[in-house]
């Protein structure tokens with residue numbers, strides 16, 4: 001056998017030896033950790049008390065009520081704020097938002113009671129069996145980790161995020177804005193929504209926000225479909241888009257509670273639209 005072959009065999013042997021050594025060291029570390037973890041799991045007084053305490057506390061899980069909407073019209077995206085959008089959602093789509101706010105408030109109260117109870121039961125390093133040769137620092141470290149893992153951390157503060165996007169005609173988002181609202185802000189806005197005098201809101205800001213969002217429901221795509229449906233002509237005077245700029249009109253105006261739905265939209269030229277004003281008229 002030549003020296004080159006010897007060299008290769010030596011290198012391979014060295015690699016196998018080092019590999020085995022690394023494997024053994026890892027295995028020993030794992031074994032040691034398991035022994036320590038098992039001891040803590042079986043004999044930590046704090047951990048046992050924590051598990052007992054946990055059985056008495058049931059927190060509500062966090063539910064996501066975040067809202068988002070994509071505008072294909074930059075003007076609407078710019079004129080409608082996240083708050084406007086939230087007000088609209090509060091009026092028309094309530095979900096179980098207020099039920100969730102109550103649940104999170106309940107979590108908050110319960111959690112302060114739980115935290116207080118934790119203070120009185122957690123005394124690290126107390127075991128109901130002799131420690132023998134186990135290192136107490138290592139035991140404490142593992143006990144800390146296990147207790148941390150087992151302490152409940154429920155959702156105690158409600159907030160809702162509203163995100164608005166603006167997309168181009170290909171559907172690619174190129175603008176984005178986002179805002180976070182707390183439970184108290186949501187309750188405040190909802191109370192303003194309830195503050196009505198007949199059909200009128202006592203808070204002008206609320207009404208304006210609702211109108212802005214309703215108007216913004218006429219997407220560019222919808223606009224195109226209405227023009228197409230109406231033959232690219234004013235439904236009143238019949239002028240075509242070649243001779244006069246066409247506009248989308250709400251048959252029942254938004255200011256009178258009209259919605260941005262296909263049935264409530266019609267094509268008018270600018271002149272006829274101005275003449276119609278806020279009257280209710282289907283041509």
Ligand SMILES: [Zn+2]
Nearest residue numbers: 234237269272
């Ligand atoms: Zn016209």
